[in-house]
Amino acid sequence: MSDQHLDHEAPSLRGKAVFVTGxxxxxxxxxxxxxxxSGADLIVADINRDMATVSANILREHGVRVHALGFDVGDPASAEHAIGTALERFGRLDVLVNNAGTDVTLPMADMTPQQWMRVMNTNLNGPFLLAKHASQHMRAAGGGHIINVASTAAKRAWPNASAYHASKWGLLGLSHAMHAELRPHNIKVTAVIAGGMRTPFLLDRFPDLDQATLQDPMNVAQAIRSVLLLPRESVVAEITVLPMQESSWP
Known part of the structure; x- marks a missing residue:
C-alpha cells in the first residue's frame, strides 16, 4: 500500500497543534x-535554529501553520519558555513529541562528567521538563498526548554507551510513570521503542553500518501517526518499531 494511499485513507489531524523536538x-x-x-499545525523545535527554520519553511507548503524554535531541551528555563511560545502561537497544544536525542560513544573511563550530563539533559531531563509544562496545559484543556521516543537501547545494553542506555532506560520508565499519572486526566502517553533507522544520528557515528539492516525513519513516523489517530477511548502505552533485520534485538 503506498504512503499516498495511507494519507488519503487516514483520519485528519487538522486543527491539532503538535510540538516536535529534534x-x-x-x-x-x-x-x-x-x-x-495530515493537517497538523507544528512547532518544529531543534537545537539548531537555522535547520528548524529551513524545515518550517518547507512544511508550510502543506498549508498548515508552522513555527520554528531553536533551544536546548535540557535547559529548564528554555523548555518552559518553548511550551509558552507554542501556546502563544497556536492557542493550544494537543501533542508533545519528545524526540530530541544525543549520545557520546565512549567507554565509561573516558567519559567526562560534562559529557554524561549532556546526554542525560537532552535524552531524559528534557522530556521531563517539556512534559511537565505541556501536561499542565493539557490537563486544563481536557486532554492531550505525549510521545516519548526511546530506543532498543532502553531494553538491551552494549559497550561504550553507558550514558545513552541510562538515559533511554530512564526515559522508558518516565514514560510509563507519566502514563500512570496522567491517564486520569485524559492525557495519553506513549513510549516508542525505535529500532535502527537510516538517520544522521546513527550513520554519522557508525558509517560502516549496513544500511540494508536499518529502516526508513518514515516507517517509524507512520507508526507514531497511527498511535495519534487511535480513538479517544484507547491508548498505546508502548510500541516497538523495528527493521526486519534489527541487530540489537533478540
Missing amino acids: GASGLGAALCQLLAR
Missing part, C-alpha cells in the same frame, strides 16, 4: 513532514 532532521523531520501532510 524536528529538523532524522525521525523528527520525517514525522513533521507526515503530520503536516
